Amino acid sequence: MTEQNQRAYNFNAGPSALPLEVLQVAQKELVDFKQSGMSVMELSHRSATYEEVHNEAIARLRKLFNIPENYEVLFVQGGASQQFATIPMNFLEDGKKAAYVMTGSWSEKALKEAKLFGHAYETNSTKADKYNHIPTISDLNWDENDEYIHITSNNTIYGTQWKEFPNTNDVPLIADMSSDIMSKPIDIEKFGMIYAGAQKNLGPSGVTLVIIRKDLVEKAKANIPTIFQYRTHADNNSLYNTPPTFGIYMLGEVLKWIESQGGLKEVAKKNEEKAKLIYDAIDESNGFYSGHAKTDSRSLMNITFNLQTPELEKQFLQEAKEAGFVGLNGHRSIGGCRASAYNAVPYEACKALRDFMIEFQAKHK
């Protein structure tokens, strides 16, 4: 808890911390949004007042993330998990194939869905090494006849992150960026499609962002349910059916906050500084703490580490909780500890965690 504002040191993996300033704007505007006499949640999604919120959010995304004109920006629902199914539903069928680079549990889940639609195959798996690294770009395997190649840009559970992206030429690269979207500038043109659940870096859960090249929208299958066609959402400015209006409003406010921080370059710099505080505490602990990810694959978003024994780990998590740190337990599938330091997690929270780690070590070594 920070004394100043009673906000917890929130290291949740998602849903996760939102900028305090954004919450305060939402609070102020909650019961009477722009003199409409109602909250954003109560506005018709066909009203001019809502449409402005919607279109501004899209325009801000385009500007901040430098999204070229030949890409659609879509808001859909169902989370990234629904995209695991929607992508192959749109692009795969019997006789068509796609490559899935296996870097963790979310890649596995995406592959499982794709197998229902066509020949989805796994490539460059790092499972044998407990998913502790990202494959070397030059070692990546895919086939030039693949419909697409799928990657998970940041592995939320294992704490690894792609530092650069491959040039896949004519094979569209599709990335699940749920846990590092807009944490740094990227070259959108390397991708055929990017998708992300909003609940880590972009806003509350309930909105899923899809950025997709227009030629892929056109090429996608039309013999699937209307709601699952990217075409439907592209043709209707993501207003085919009722969108998650409050979530989109919040996302727009988060984007304004990113602008106020100086844009993605500045946000990226801060993210590096924040993660370094915690990685330094690990690296300078003489093995008291050990990082799960190999150094060159370390995620700036999810910092995963272990202590020497399960008992000590339990003690660490207990004392951390008592000291006001929230969300430091590793994912239930692998245990250990994980600090998620997304965009909105303040520097001071990371510094407090670093200090706590050093103190805990001094007490228990």
Ligand SMILES: Cc1ncc(COP(=O)(O)O)c(C=O)c1O
């Ligand atoms: C990388 C990644 N992909 C997909 C998901 C699943 O997202 P959702 O809960 O929005 O379906 C998560 C959730 O944490 C994630 O971290």
